[in-house]
Amino acid sequence: MRKKKGRAAALLLSAALSLSAVLVTPAPTAAVTTADKVPDPRVSSATVTPAAPGVGSPFGVDLTFSQNVENFDYDTNSDEFDCIKIDVSEASNSISVSHKTYFAENLSTDPGESNNIVLSYDLHMQQKDLKRIGSGYGVLKFTITYYSKYEEDNKVIAQSKDYHDLKFTAEYLVFSKLDSSSETENDGRLTVSSYKLDHTPVKEGEKFSLTLTVKNSSSLACTHAVSVLDLSGAEGVSISGETDTKTLGNLNAGATTTVTYPLKCLSKMTTGSYPVAVSLSADDVTAASSKIYLPITGTKAGKDDTGEVGDSKPQLIIESYDFGGQAVTGGQEFSLVMNVRNTGSVPIDNCKMTVGSDTGDSDSDKATTVGSVFTPSQSSNTFFIPSLGSNASVKKEIALLPKADAAPNSYGVIVNFSYDAVVDGKRQTLTSEETITIPLAQPIRFEVGDPVLSNPFYMGEAGQISIDYVNKGKSKVYNVSVELKGNFDTEESSQYIGNLDSGASDSFQANLTPQKEGSLSGTATFSYEDASGKVLTVAKDFSCDVQAAEAPTMGGADGLNPDGTPGANPEKTGPGWKLWAGIAAGAAVVAAGIVFFLKKRKAKKMRLLEEAEDYDDTPGGGI
Template identity: 35%
Template sequence: MRKNKILLKSAAAMLSLMMMGSMMPGMNVKAMTEDEAREYCNKKGMEFDSLDAAGNAVCIKKETVEVPSNPEPDTPIYGNIFKLYPGYDTPTINAGESKVIEFPIVYATKKTATSYEQAQITLPDGLYFYEANDIQSFDVKTQKDDKRFEGKVAILKASISASSDAKSGTVTVPIKITYKYSGNSNPITETVNAYIKINGTDSNPANRLKITNYSFDRQNIKAGEAFNLTVELNNPSNGAVKNVNVNIGNLTTETIMMNNAIDTMYLPELPANSTKTLTFPMIASKNIDKNSQMLELSVTADGIDSPLTSKIFAFISKSADGSEAALNGKPKIVIDSYDYGGTAVTGGQPFDLSMVFRNTSSNITIENLKMTIQSVADEKTGGAFTPTSSSNSFFVKSIAPNGSIGQSINLMPKADADPKSYGLEIRFEFEYVIKGELQEGSSTEQISIPLKQSDRFEVGEVDMWGPIYVGMESQINVSYVNKGKSTINNLEISVEGENMTAMESRSYVGNVESGNSDYYSVNITANQEGPVKGKIKFSYEDANGQTVVVEKEFSSDAISMNFEPDPGMDIPEPTQPEGMPMWGKILIGVVVVGGIAAVAYVVIKKKKAKSKLQEAESYDDFPEDGE
């Protein structure tokens, strides 16, 4: 919008100043300062814009935006209220990698007052949450300034993992934001599209590097004690990965540091289909103040756009000196690891969830532990998982200091749940003894499990229209439908066979959304007489990134187009017959008999008509009543 600029000094003001200058020779008119100009513009009910070369203030008319006190729900005033920060760099993630990805959200309009801001992040196929933070609350107005951005920015942080077989490409990540205007109870929803670049297994074999395991050389690491960290790095691809650097991060002198060694190991090459074990000598600080310490493992190599990262958790006993403060610390239970059998579970198919729980205390035994597993409800479901053949609660008699236990439960995912990540909450209630007194404790942990729906892509029977003639095109049709709840990706249809050719033997369809259907039509030509056999192939990627092929066979017989020649309408030359042919005699006989029958029919009809007429006349001869 063009702003109307008005010069500070009106003609009258300018004339007055000029008169003062003429009346007082040698007196210079001093230009106004910026503060004076701002004050002047404010008195005029306008906004200060700038000072011109002569020191005059340039004011602009104030632009106001009227915000209705009670706008209609689902109807933003000026389109979207929120947007991604301009110039925001698209984040990247490698196949098989887990990392925290940030989405900076700002206001798209200058004067909007909102409250109750909540964002729901939806991930496409191939990505899932490894922590349940797909729904978050935020407030742009109250955010602290971030040096990376200008102005108020709300940073949405999502803990995202990419499946090990994720394909390369940039995917859309819809962020549904729900908010209210101040003083209005009607929620409004809008969607901001963010993007993530996936470096998949198909882009470079080096991107298939995996951190398969890590471990410590002892179960109980004490403050001030040296220990070794072992890391296993795997290259499952068919090509060697060169110039591999493995780095341990988040090291400090107050927590954990390297023990006479550097924090990075270099491998000139990691051969194809091989695993390398690396050992890092470390030492825990004597002054460590937290039992649980997190280290960051980072791997780089030629061909990898961004580092492959993983988090390592070390449990350090703070009671190396037997101090009373350490001995009196309350124990805590954490989930050391959990496994559900793959990258995602399938709706309607039970699975085993295995978890390992650890007592982080170095000197206190946890007793009479009760664990309760409960599915976390979302906006659509009351929870996606239910136990199949057992209770959702378990009892454990005790867990020793720094000890761990394993527990499994069989769960059934909802068959009609939307494909996404769902949370499970594990609540712990336990007892412990400090200074001879029995204490009670409780804590809660939460994990996230991605759910997919079973593949229900169905292909109908092949329809062939009419007979197949050699050298002529014949049409083949086949229908397909995606009855599943997940989108199938990169659908490609092809036809092949014997004694036949097709003008377009391959067709790329792309993605087929849930509930969508269509048909495939192709014309084939038989090469020669005889059997024609073929099959139509449907190749696509399911929700888990696996390639699926569905085949439909067809067969028919090809025939030649051999027709008898048309005799035409030629009339033969008349010839003098030597005698009446048999067919002529028969024809004459038929005509004669037909004529006799026709004459007889006419005579009989006339006689009947005459008889009826005579009867009618005889009725007229009877005397009428009264004669």
């Protein structure tokens, strides 16, 4: 192994000597380094374990780098280079790299074609150092530097000496993006329904625990659910003794589970609300993130305060606030009451207090307006506090009107302070910022129409019931189901409908079969959940008459048997007997008319004959 290292070192030393030879000639317009003349290493073999990690899953990588160096002589007795440092970073947004500096292993050289040398070495990255955090392509970038290495006090020291230009870069595609056809949108399936701290407010230097309640709000089960806590936005807060990834297992539809993260704060922190992101994912479910805020009380006056100077700077905090309940309602005005305290040892004056919204910008003046979600109602969003003594407090109240069509969510309200104070004999203008989280809900307007039945019903025969329903609210309703109860038989006694978007409507239909005469009655109960998981119900009663089933008609269509005799039920012979009875009555009337006409005609004829006879008997009549 030492000989192989010597050959590699000889190669790189010779490269440096070649550079010197080039520099003896007239200087070119641009500097040419050894690294410019040697091609970058490439990955000749790779193993990723597992080969296709899911979102939130750790994975390991074993790589072998090869570098083909041309037209350089080497001295096998040279041993200048025997250390290769590899700095690792991610070139996409899908990999988290926790350990970023490595030293190559198994350094060796082999003769290539002509006067070429092939330099090779290995890189091993453990699963605890890498994690997939996105569904896109995963690319690792390597910055490779060749050093000499020696030991000092039993500690390995790497130095580049005069060969600082021997630096190369390489990239490798670790995994491809996930197939979109194998994923479904989260669509609210995994959400952080609530969270709590074991104590609040948390002070700098303290240990505390964060407990999350995760809910599967969909109608489908989630398998292999994973929670990942991202503390990148909460500088000074870290996980104590555990990883940021927690396995939640399988969650049935509507099920909840809790997960706890042990956290700790640095000894010196700035007072404020620190944003923490929670990423939730499962098999066939894309990752969805939620943001929560950790209230932490500290003594640092700002990011540049090291704690060594300026400890006497006064700090303004919102020690408590009240907005009237668990959540505000869109379109309904509410009052936000804030208690502001000066935690410093010196008084402050000329304080400007501005209430605004968290727009997600990094600018210091991002809280100049309340924003599109909350609007001041008949007042300004700015307060003036003339002075506030050490450890004194003042109450401020502002009326806010939430946007009527704002999506149900928790929205951050930022309070900025700008004030003057005399610190260490010098008058200074100081600033601080506080964040308040206010949950907003929209009223649920799930309406159910009156049941419509095919009245009347007949005993033993199925009739239909139809009930229309609509979501007139601006929030989605979840897990809608219907249950039928009453004095009837039905195959649709319980039916699951699912989630209903805002503005969506449909109709529930079922067949009901009464078993006795009289009256059919029952209740249709619709149950559903709001965004917070609260179960609500709407019940609709219905009833109708039930008649005896019609007896079957015997004989022909007219109620008569083929021989002309009445059928088995002459009282219910159907419409045929009426038709024939009408025909018979008409025939009788016609016959009576004919008889009357014939009799009248015969009488007239007899009268004419009698008159003729009388004429014949008259004297002088005839011939």
